[in-house]
Every structure is written in C-alpha cells, then in structure tokens.
Amino acid sequence: MTRPGSMPSYPFTALVGADELTTALVLSAIAPEIGGVLVRGEKGTAKSTAVRALSSVLPEQHVARDCRFGCDPERSEDCPDGPHSGPSTTRPARLVELPVGATEDRVVGSLDLRRALGEGEATYQPGLLAEAHRGILYVDEVNLLHDHLVDVLLDAAAMGRNTVERDGVSISHPARITLVGTMNPEEGELRPQLLDRFGLTVHVAASRDPHERAEVVRRRLDSDADPVGFAARFAESEAELTQRLATAREAVRHVRLDAGTLQTIARVCAGFDVDGMRADIVTARTAAAHAAWQGRESVTRADIRAAALLSLPHRRRRAPFDAPGLDEDLLDRLLDEEPEDDPPGGGEAPDDGDGDDPQDTPPQDRPTGQDGRSSTTDGPTSPPRGNSADPDPASSSTEQEVSSDREGPPSPESGPEETDDSAPTGGMAAPVGTASAEQPYRARRLELAGVGAGPSxxxxxxxxxxxxxxxxxxxxxxxxxxxxxxxxxxxxxxxxxxxxxxxxxxxxxxxxxxxxxxxxANLVLLAVDASGSMAARKRMSEVKTAVLSLLLDAYQRRDRVGLITFRGTGAEVALPPTSSVDAAAARLADLPHGGRTPLAEGLSEVARVVARERVRDRTQRALVVIVTDGRATAGTDALVRAQRIADAWGSTAETVVVDCESGRFRMGLAADLAGRMGAEHIPLEQVAASGLVEIVTDRTSPRRSAA
Incomplete structure (x- = not known):
C-alpha cells in the first residue's frame, strides 16, 4: 500500500531469509497487546527494511473524522475527543518513526505553547504516541535512546494508553501501538528491565548460504532499478497477506486457551527460570496470535513452541555477560512432559510439527512472490540461537557473582616470576601467553569532580x-x-x-x-603494559577482571570503558571505548602478554584515542589509568622517547599512573613518568584487581578533591 505521490516501499513478501523476524512482526501486528518486538542484529540485515515493509501490508483503518487520535468509531476507547458519533473515514495504517534525539514532550505530547502564550488557553498538543495509535511506532537504534524515553514507550505499549501529567496538562488517551525497536548489540545493550518490557525479541544475522545471499542482492538491485515495477511483481502476494492479517486479527479474539494449555505455558516459563509473570502472559498472547495466523481455533504445542522461541530468550539474561539464546532441547522436553490432548473435533491437528521445517506448513499458507519463493512470513524455521546448555564460562561466573556486594577479590600475595624483557632473546621470539579474568565484582561508582556538560x-x-x-x-x-x-x-x-x-x-x-x-556519562581509558616485565599471567588476570568490573558498572550507569595494551614493538586498542559488554567479553578473553615494553608507542596510542574521542564528543570527560612499571625497552632511545611524550602530555586528560615495579631495588621510572605527565602516582602495593577501581574512584571522588 503506497501513499499517493510516494515511492513504493520494499514489499514485505519479497524479503528473503528472515523467517523469524517476519514471523515476530506479523504476530505483533495481529495482537499489539503482545508488547512489540525488539530486533537485535548486525548491520545490513534488513531490520529497518522489514519494519517499513510491514506497514504497507497492514489493513486500512476506519477512523473518526474529527478525532486527533485516530480512534476506531466502532470501538469504545475512552477518547478525550469522544464520543465519536459523526462520519468516519479510512486511512492506511501509520508507521511513525521516532528519532534518537526526540524529547519527552514530543513523544507523549505537551502543552501547546503557542496557544497558551498567545491566547491564554491550556490546550494539549498530541505527540508521537497519539500519532502512532493503531499503527507502528518504530525506534531505530533503541539502545541509544535515553532510558526514560524507552520507559515511556514500553509503558504505553503495555497499557495501550498514554497518560500525561505535566505543564498544567492532565490527559489520558488511547495509544495502542505496535512498538518495534532495532539495535546493534555492539553499540551498547539495553538494561535487563527494559529488555523484559519488550514482548518478543529476534536476533537477525546474515545468511551464509551463497544462493540465498545472491537472491537477496538480485531482489535489492531489481527494486532499486525499478521500484514501481518490482512492487507490482509482488502486489498479489501483498494483497493476500493483507487479507490474511485482517482475518487473523478477527480470529485471535476467539482462540481458546484452555487450562491445559496455560499449564504447559507456565511449565515452560518456570522451567527456564524467568523472573516475574510477564513471560507467561506474553507467551500466551503470542501462542494465541500464532494459532490465529495458522487458522486454528485453539492453541497447540507448535504454537507454544513458536511463541516461547520469541518471548523467552531475552528474559533469561540475568547479567550483561550472559549470552542470549534458548536451549531448544530443554524447550522440547518441557513441552513433552505431558502429552497434548487431541484438538477439538477429532482428527489430526492442522499443524503437528515443531516449526523447524518450512515444509511443515502447506505452501498455500506461506505468502509467496510471483516467482514462487517463500516470503518468510510463516512460523520460525531454523533461527540462529545461542545454546544455554553450554554457556560461556565468563557468563556463568558473572551470573553467580554479579549481585555480590564485596569490593573485589583478595589481593594476591604471590605470582609468577617477573620476566626481564630487556634481556636478549637470542633471536627467538619472546614467550607470549594469555590470562583469564576472574569473576567480576561490584565496583563503587566512578564520579568525576566538578560539573561537566557531557552526554546524559x-x-x-x-x-x-x-x-x-x-x-x-x-x-x-x-x-x-x-x-x-x-x-x-x-x-x-x-x-x-x-x-x-x-x-x-x-x-x-x-x-x-x-x-x-x-x-x-564518562569515559575511563585503561592503558596496560602487557610486556613480560609485568609478572605476566597473574597481573594481567587482575587487570582483565578490573576492566570487566568497570564495564559491568558502566553498563549499569551508561558509562564507556576502553582498553589499550602495549607489548612487543607496538600498542593496540584491545577494547575501543564502548558500553557493550558482549564486545568487551569477546575482546578481553584472549588478550596476550609477553615481550618487550614499547612505552612510547603506548603513550602515543593513548593520546591518539583521547584526541579521537574528544573530536567525537568534546563534552565527554575522560580519565586515563596507565598501568606500567615505567620501563621502556623496545627500540633505540626508548626511554628518552617515552619521557619526551610524557613531557608534552599537558592537559591531554586526567591521568593516574599505577606503578607496577617490584623488587628490593627500584629505579623509580613510573614515578618519574607520573611527574612528567602531571599525573598521580600509585604504587602497586595499593593495587589488586579491585584496586584499579578504587584508584579511579579515589582519584575522582568529590571528598578527595575537597581534601
């Protein structure tokens, strides 16, 4: 369905290889009370294309002509502009896109300032929630939206109403929206509380099948070359899908959820140990929508299975390091604990499959384009899921310890013998190893002194x-x-x-x-000497644990953390400044150590990262923590070059130097480095894995600054 004078959108039935995504969108459109869909996935996987295409296949709506909220004249919705008794009109279903920079008054509506200041009338000006009533509200990059706005959107999606109490305005109006959010997890995560408020979640990844990828490219090129002609090729299948959606919307009101079905749903949700009761309610609503979509009058095992695959994965995440996903073997065992009763009316159930095989559904039930390819709007086929039966060690350890109130692990009394990386290697490469992080711990809040003007x-x-x-x-x-x-x-x-x-x-x-x-939000940048002189394995294990703990705290408080390491002959950004815990865990897992100490290169890389981040956002304040013994052994005049860079450091950033030099006789190189940089010098005796966090906190706390 295309508005007059506008270019047609990409047809929904032309999408290839997005079975789980299209199924979730269709089910949410059939029953908006499900609570919307969160689409997670890498860039370039047609997330936005699918959402925009959905609006073109939604049935047209009857609306009251003089209603600011687009209410259905045949339905009592307790509208401020009601009761609606006048003539009605029709309009296409709306797709309202919410920009990341939207303000709260633009979303929920507010006092009409022009009329209030010019005419002295307190009049409500509807916002985006009113405009999206009975349609789709699409939020791209929802993880970058401010938390309080996400709360507002999810409340409206769950309650079906928007209540405004602000600026002298008191009003409540219907806001039955299909909320769809998309996000790239590498750019940061949503809090677990917000994840739980989304009804369904889908993880999208590009297909690895060359034939399927080629078909995606062919259709995209055809659409770009002739949008009108390409849309015409799929007009018949789009119309069939629109009719099927309208039928399912009417049928879902009459789908039976008997006591045995609710018992099975409760058993599945309890078996996956999800918190609260929202999972049970959403799964029941989704199963009913799936049954209506398949033309059934009662919910079957296949409907419950399809619903659970969409409604439970994101509700199993107890901590940021937990990998999303669902153990499908456990799901099947929970579903099979009690045999399903025969469907009413006798005979075989219309769909007795488990949804894993696209051939389980008759071809006529899957809308297709004119070339005969499936449009992927049927039940889930083979979704890419994580397997919680074999969790990542870091994930399980985090789940055990994330709620601990302890300040950190005990300081180690001993570690591996320190390796002198200045000793000749006889032409052989210096030994390189890796260290694993311990269980992350709760960090005290990192708070810079003074009043900044950085991002919220x-x-x-x-x-x-x-x-x-x-x-x-x-x-x-x-x-x-x-x-x-x-x-x-x-x-x-x-x-x-x-x-x-x-x-x-x-x-x-x-x-x-x-x-x-x-x-x-602040940036904490850790620059870590990963050379052989750092008593490698135990020291690096402490550093990794501190970084993961800082990142966990940053996730909860919307901060950003970065990690730079230097060893051998150069420096690298092991963890670019980020708030994504998934990316952090992956980057830190195999962080190597050993070799010589390129201190000058490490300091140069730190300066480049700080300068680059300052260009991106000049208002964001940063603290650099340099963990080193002060040695510089890589290249000619290594120490002189490092001292020259330190002398020129100036006001690059607030800095702390953690002195890792040990032994009876100390050269004081790290203390000299701190003096040249105008940084605070902290001996290693005051540092363990938890000490890094304490140093940052002590360095930036208002009480210390006042002293």
Missing amino acids: GRRSPALTPRGRTVGVHPTGQEPAGSPVHLTATLRASAARRATGLGPARVTGADLRHAVTRGRE
Whole structure:
C-alpha cells in the first residue's frame, strides 16, 4: 500500500531469509497487546527494511473524522475527543518513526505553547504516541535512546494508553501501538528491565548460504532499478497477506486457551527460570496470535513452541555477560512432559510439527512472490540461537557473582616470576601467553569532580537537558535542547509589561529556558603494559577482571570503558571505548602478554584515542589509568622517547599512573613518568584487581578533591 505521490516501499513478501523476524512482526501486528518486538542484529540485515515493509501490508483503518487520535468509531476507547458519533473515514495504517534525539514532550505530547502564550488557553498538543495509535511506532537504534524515553514507550505499549501529567496538562488517551525497536548489540545493550518490557525479541544475522545471499542482492538491485515495477511483481502476494492479517486479527479474539494449555505455558516459563509473570502472559498472547495466523481455533504445542522461541530468550539474561539464546532441547522436553490432548473435533491437528521445517506448513499458507519463493512470513524455521546448555564460562561466573556486594577479590600475595624483557632473546621470539579474568565484582561508582556538560548518563554531575532545574537561561543564550521554563517566562513577561514596554502579550524575547542539572556519562581509558616485565599471567588476570568490573558498572550507569595494551614493538586498542559488554567479553578473553615494553608507542596510542574521542564528543570527560612499571625497552632511545611524550602530555586528560615495579631495588621510572605527565602516582602495593577501581574512584571522588 503506497501513499499517493510516494515511492513504493520494499514489499514485505519479497524479503528473503528472515523467517523469524517476519514471523515476530506479523504476530505483533495481529495482537499489539503482545508488547512489540525488539530486533537485535548486525548491520545490513534488513531490520529497518522489514519494519517499513510491514506497514504497507497492514489493513486500512476506519477512523473518526474529527478525532486527533485516530480512534476506531466502532470501538469504545475512552477518547478525550469522544464520543465519536459523526462520519468516519479510512486511512492506511501509520508507521511513525521516532528519532534518537526526540524529547519527552514530543513523544507523549505537551502543552501547546503557542496557544497558551498567545491566547491564554491550556490546550494539549498530541505527540508521537497519539500519532502512532493503531499503527507502528518504530525506534531505530533503541539502545541509544535515553532510558526514560524507552520507559515511556514500553509503558504505553503495555497499557495501550498514554497518560500525561505535566505543564498544567492532565490527559489520558488511547495509544495502542505496535512498538518495534532495532539495535546493534555492539553499540551498547539495553538494561535487563527494559529488555523484559519488550514482548518478543529476534536476533537477525546474515545468511551464509551463497544462493540465498545472491537472491537477496538480485531482489535489492531489481527494486532499486525499478521500484514501481518490482512492487507490482509482488502486489498479489501483498494483497493476500493483507487479507490474511485482517482475518487473523478477527480470529485471535476467539482462540481458546484452555487450562491445559496455560499449564504447559507456565511449565515452560518456570522451567527456564524467568523472573516475574510477564513471560507467561506474553507467551500466551503470542501462542494465541500464532494459532490465529495458522487458522486454528485453539492453541497447540507448535504454537507454544513458536511463541516461547520469541518471548523467552531475552528474559533469561540475568547479567550483561550472559549470552542470549534458548536451549531448544530443554524447550522440547518441557513441552513433552505431558502429552497434548487431541484438538477439538477429532482428527489430526492442522499443524503437528515443531516449526523447524518450512515444509511443515502447506505452501498455500506461506505468502509467496510471483516467482514462487517463500516470503518468510510463516512460523520460525531454523533461527540462529545461542545454546544455554553450554554457556560461556565468563557468563556463568558473572551470573553467580554479579549481585555480590564485596569490593573485589583478595589481593594476591604471590605470582609468577617477573620476566626481564630487556634481556636478549637470542633471536627467538619472546614467550607470549594469555590470562583469564576472574569473576567480576561490584565496583563503587566512578564520579568525576566538578560539573561537566557531557552526554546524559548516570555517573558524574553535569548540566544536561534533563534533570533538576537550578536556574534559567535568557533567550538566545540557551544550549540546544534546553526546555522552556514556563514560570520564568511568564515572570519575565510580567516584569516587562510593568515597565510599560512592548505588547501586553508574551513575546519571544520573554522566553526563558531552564538550566537543568543531572548526570553525565564518562569515559575511563585503561592503558596496560602487557610486556613480560609485568609478572605476566597473574597481573594481567587482575587487570582483565578490573576492566570487566568497570564495564559491568558502566553498563549499569551508561558509562564507556576502553582498553589499550602495549607489548612487543607496538600498542593496540584491545577494547575501543564502548558500553557493550558482549564486545568487551569477546575482546578481553584472549588478550596476550609477553615481550618487550614499547612505552612510547603506548603513550602515543593513548593520546591518539583521547584526541579521537574528544573530536567525537568534546563534552565527554575522560580519565586515563596507565598501568606500567615505567620501563621502556623496545627500540633505540626508548626511554628518552617515552619521557619526551610524557613531557608534552599537558592537559591531554586526567591521568593516574599505577606503578607496577617490584623488587628490593627500584629505579623509580613510573614515578618519574607520573611527574612528567602531571599525573598521580600509585604504587602497586595499593593495587589488586579491585584496586584499579578504587584508584579511579579515589582519584575522582568529590571528598578527595575537597581534601
């Protein structure tokens, strides 16, 4: 379905190799009360294309002509503009896209300032939730959206209403939306509480089948070359899908969920040890939608299985390091604990398969294009899932210890003998090894002194677009995104009129914007000497554990952590600044150590990363923690080059040098390095795995700064 004058969207039935994604979208469209879909996956996997294509196959809607919220005139929805008794009209189902930079008043609606200030009327101006009522609200990169906005969206999706109590406005209007969010996990995760609020989740990955990939490319090229002609090829299958969706929407109200079916759903959810009851409710609603989609009047084992594969994986994640996924063998065992009763009416069930084989569903039930290929809108086939039966060791250890209140593991009393990386190697490569991290621990909050102006987060005090009002900006001097301070604006207007200047109404010059103080996100960059002189294995194990613990804390508080290592003849960014715990665990697992100490190269790489991050966001404050013994043995004049870089460090970043030199006779090279950089020098005796976090906290706490 294409709006007049616009280019046709990519046909939904032309999608190839996205069975699980298209199934989740269809089921959510059949029953919006499921709570929406979260689509996770790598870039370039047609996430956005599929969502936009869905809107074109949704049935047209009857709407009350004079309703600001697009209500159904045949349904009582407790609308502020109701009751609806006048003429109605039809319109296509809406797809409303929410930009990452949207403000809360744009999402939920707010006081119409033009009418309030110009005419003195307190009138509600509907937001995006009102516009998306009975349609799709699409949030691309939902993991980059501020948490409070995600909360608002998920509340509306779950309740079907939007309630506004702000700026003198008190209103509640229907907001039955199909919420779809997409995200790339490498760019950061959603909190478990927010993950749980999404009804269904899908992990999308590009196919590795050359024939399927070639077909994707062929269709994409054909669509780009002739969008109208390509859409016409699939017009018949699109119309069939639209009709099937309309039929399923009516049928889902009459699907039977008997006591035995609910018992099976409860057994499955309890067997996977999910928290709360939302999983049971969502699974039941999804199973009913799947039954209606397959033309059944009651829910079968296949419907429950298909629903569980979509509703449970993201609810099993107890900690950020836990890998998403579902053990399908366990699911089948839980489903088979009690034999399923024969479907009503006798005979075989319409679909007795487990959903793993696309041939289980008759071809006529799978919408196809004119070339006869399946459109992937049927039940799940072979979704790429993680296997929780064989979890990653880091994942299981995190689940055991993430809730611990201890400050960290005990400091080690001994470790491997220190290797002198300055000794000749006789032409042979220096030994290289790897160390594994211990169980991460709860870190104290990392809080920079002073008031920053960085991106909104949960860490250090800062002036942000959202927070507690601490003052006002005169008009023309406000930073971007500053909310209007209504009281201060009216006060300024009254003061001006008292002097007899200007018109009696509020003017643009009277506007005042709030100065709000909240918290910002920070960057903690650890630069670690991974050479042989660092008593390799035990020391690196402590460092890895500290980094994972800092990252876990950053995940919870929306901070970012990065890791640079230097060894051998150069330095590398082992962990680019990130808040993605999945990426962190993967990068840190095989971090090598051994070889000479390229200190100068390490310091240069740190300076480059800090400069690059400052260009990306000049307001984000950073703290660099350099873990080294101060030796420089790689290349000619290594120590001189390192000292020259340290002398030029200046105000590159707030820095701490952790001195790892040990033994009875010490050269004091790390202390000299700290002095040249204007950094704080911390002896290793004060550091263990937990000590790195304590150093960062002590270095940046307001109490220490005041002292």
